[in-house]
Amino acid sequence: MTQGINQSRRNLFSRRKTNVIRPPWSKDEQTFTDNCTRCDKCINACDTQIIKRGEGGFPEIDFSQDECTFCKQCVEVCPEPVFDTSATLPWNIVASIKDNCLTEKGVWCQSCKDACDPRAISFTMAVGQVPKPRIDTEACTGCGACVSPCPSDAITLMP
Template sequence: MSDSINQGRRNLFSRRKSNVQRPPWVNPYIEFTDICTRCDKCIKACETQIIKRGDGGFPEIRFSEAECTFCQQCVTACEEPIFDLQQAAPWQISASIKDNCLTNSGVWCQSCKDACDERAISFVMAVGQVPKPAINTDACTGCGACVSPCPSDSITISKPD
């Protein structure tokens, strides 16, 4: 058999890594979709309603309207062994700013900074330019508070590269 056929078969049976953000405190050593029963209890328990039913009916986080308060209600509601509260952080994600940020067009905007309780977003002054955002990834909790107030949809929350 040719190498391209073998590679195609390996890809067919290998699990794809998803870019979907799961709820906080999901155990990183499990395959989420193998254990989650899609019962929607975490979705109903979420105080900010950012846990939504995603592809295949599995819960995923959407920061478009609100942020995660880390209330742990999703953890408490779940009856499956999905969550691990012993982790140092609820998840390994943080904010990043895309090129379409208004500051790159010379518009003075600091809505993301104003929304960040952790003060993970600062603005760097430069002569003759509007201040540009900078994210301290060590301080960023990945809560998503900066996402919905951004008027240009310039902020993403994801795992660092």
């Protein structure tokens, strides 16, 4: 019982929110939240306006309206040591398709494929069924271009 209470207290004060996506090239969550002053410079610099104020005022990515173009404007404008530009990849996230995809209901939809510039989303044909989406995780950049066009909100980005 005591262990459960201690765990609850720890979670109460924890800054970690597991489903949060920080701007590209962000350092680990602990370093990011320790050094970010929540000045909003990255939010204002974002060309596609996908960086929003999240929980605690920290910047996080919202792909519901647009995608990340990896322009690095958020990185360049930030005065704090929260980004690692030496990293080869901007982040370690890829698209994932949930069970509520329209193709699971027999509806022909390929809006995610049409929005995907790196062509990481393809559709597998099957006799008597609508084509089913497949994501090539090696080709997916995690840009989020496939998220907003999806009419059933079936695409999420995750590590």
